[in-house]
Amino acid sequence: MANSPTGRGYAYAAAKSDVEAARFLIHAQGWADDAQIAAVRNQGYLPWLASQFDAAPTQGGWAWLASKGLKTPEIGVDNMVWQQLMASPDSLRKRLALALSEIFVVSANDINASWPEFAMAQYWDTLVDGASGNFRDLLEAITLNPAMGMYLNTRGNQKEDDDGRQPDENYAREVMQLMTIGLVQLEPNGQPRRSADGRPLPTYSQDDVSQLARVFTGYELDIDPSEMNAFAAPASGRRGVSNGWTTRPMRLMPTRHSTLAANFLGASVPAGTDGKTALRIALDTLFNHPNVGPFIGRQLIQRLVTSNPSPGYVGRVATVFADNGAGVRGDMRSVFAAVLLDNEARAPAGLSDPNFGRLREPMLRLVQWARTFKVGSATDTWKVGDTSAITNLGQSPLRSPSVFNFFRPGFVPPSTAIAVNRMVAPEFQLVSEASVCTYVNRMQAVISDGLAAGDLMPDYGAERRLALDASALVDRLNLLLCAGQLSTATVNVIKTALGTPEAASGESNRDNRIFAGILLVMGCPEYLVQK
Template sequence: GEDVTLNAAMGYWLNTKGNQKENTATGRQPDENYSREVMQLMTIGLVELNPDGTEKLDGAGAKVDSYTQSDVSNLARVFTGYDFNQSQNQPTVVDGRTIPSTTFARLPMALTESRHSTLAATFLGTTIPANTPGPTALRIALDTLFNHPNVGPFFGKQMIQRLVTSNPSPAYVARVSAAFNNNGSGVRGDLGAVFAAILLDDEARGPQGLTQPAWGKLREPMVRFAQWARTFGLVSLADTWKIGDLSNPATQLGQSPLRSASVFNFFRPGYVPPSTALAASKSVAPEFQIVTESSVGGYLNYMQNAIRNGLGSDLQPAYTAELALVADAAALVARLNLLLCANQLSAATVAAIVAALNATPITAASNDSARRNRVAAAVLMVMASAEYLVQK
């Protein structure tokens, strides 16, 4: 938590950088951006949760807020006084030009105590006394958030959504939440135990989800791209890895690392596609928030070129094992089914892809371009199939 809070990029993005204590003469108050988002997005969420991730309700059946505006304002005092650490900057001279140092971007932000609020901070049932030193106040604040009962179900459910299924059962969430609360040895927040609980749970590994339409998750475009690159040995011939911004949904992936449009990420964990069967069943499908008619075509067109030609002249896939199977369409598709889909392609989809490949036979006389074309076509058809796009 402290590493994230004091990260220079986080400070820039959520206004902790340069955040100053209150000034009664001018009316200035600490910026509340990070204090709000560290609760809303990163730790406890907007409403109180049961251990199974369901929302707590009060006596009138209404949701219970997990924090108040007073909590936000008080917590904001803790995050004052921090700014970029410029102490190790060493500008570089290249061809007579002075290049500013970027060392500060790799260092935790530094505290200037004179800019840090000395007022008491009361939030979430905890009070940090007045005149508490900045580093101590920060540790108390982050420990308070870390030990909040919402963290296990809030974090656990979203990790299940990212890794396994958009709609986990409350029992599944409860098991993951329990692993967060106690790894079996009395340790809270052991992420190894949390991810083991997510990935090894019966609900994640059992066959029952394979036949349930609402089970699983849509693969994010950049996750598909990364899987393709890792699976087929993408290399940067110049060792520069200049992939660039892939955010354009009409011509690229509609998603690019570290380039979400807001602090709320690319999509909301509770997004429901309107006027769909998912909406009728009150199911969520977060990744569908970035799916449009344009993005569907953009993904296919971009990947068609990337799969066949790589990215420019530098980034090239190997396809070594696939080219060795290129003359046997069935064997080639079987390999792709295993590597990309964990053998989840239906027999009908496999047959359709094999038939399409066999329409252009590969023989001993086929040149390297024709062989690579067949591999690229097979990869594209698999990565365009619904059974690939929805991970189960």
């Protein structure tokens, strides 16, 4: 397993119980079932991760879309990403790709070109590949990706001219601010570096942005002449007949690329440098910046484990980013292993620490329900749809409202104990009175009726076998959905609410008990805050 994540002597190497295995699985891939729990217990944490990373990649989003044919307008980016998250056997990489999609944001809401669904699917596949690759390769693939080019204006960005045109600065700014180094200089443990008067030191200046923007000029979609009709809109309503360009990186148009000198972040691109060399210098500079490890590491911890990791936790992940133990910088397998296997993530102390954990995002709750109860799509169309509306989930994968993601990593709910304690709670930026109510109402319907008018239905076979035993049923739901984290008081309330065995004697009554049990678990605070 030469490409397996490198071990660091983690104190918690294996699960000692089904509860510990379920907790690890929920951190790693967002869900757990009996087979996965058994695999983690048998293999240990790091070998299980290695086996997942070393397994051959499964069908990606672009290939899945293509398998549905090119003239199926009802199949789009939402169908693709829900299929990938709910049904792909490669669930670890797909969950990690979803975490990356909230850092390297491209939103399907703002891709205006022919074949936007295929462009987004290719972007999704780029993130999936990046989850088990090297950060430097991921950074370049993202920079040249057609969807990113259309989203942050790299596509069609041209050099300065005598009429006053200047290169678009959008990507240059966001690749620094959001995707690599952040706004302030960081210590190796993620804490801000400060000036003598205590102010955080900025990472870059406006001049850095303007100079770096010159590097990202001259790029255009790599469309072959035979594909030019992809920009036509035939009477069928389906645009074009060829979408091969969505699979290729953008190409450099040398005559549109700025050859002025560019000086940024202490690096220099000499005047007259060709575009490919300039790009290499720029991306190498960003990749090797000391901020990248703690900046990206902290956000990955927030997406998978806890909103307020200690400086020590961030520092340990950043150390692995800098060197995976074999002299390699940016090895994402080892970085994700460091996030998931750190003592702070695995220690039971976090379960009783009120400052540990994270609010589960609405889209992750739906994916967990689907995975836990083996939801299938009878037509293999996965018509979950865009769930962004506040009357739905208020969040939908690959549909962030802006480049800043669904929420900011430093969001602080105002007038709360979280604010008083100077902590953050990113996902709470999605929470309102309306979102709390609509989530419960939405899940009540989904749990009993499935999705897409019954096309996506769960398998509650294992739960039906326990329906006459409320205690056993709740214990199972507690394990699979909460990794055993419901308090005794909450468990007793739910068991009492499910009533007597006689109430579940008929098939309909048994199902209603199951529906009620799942809803009560997925609606309680101890589920919503994942530890």
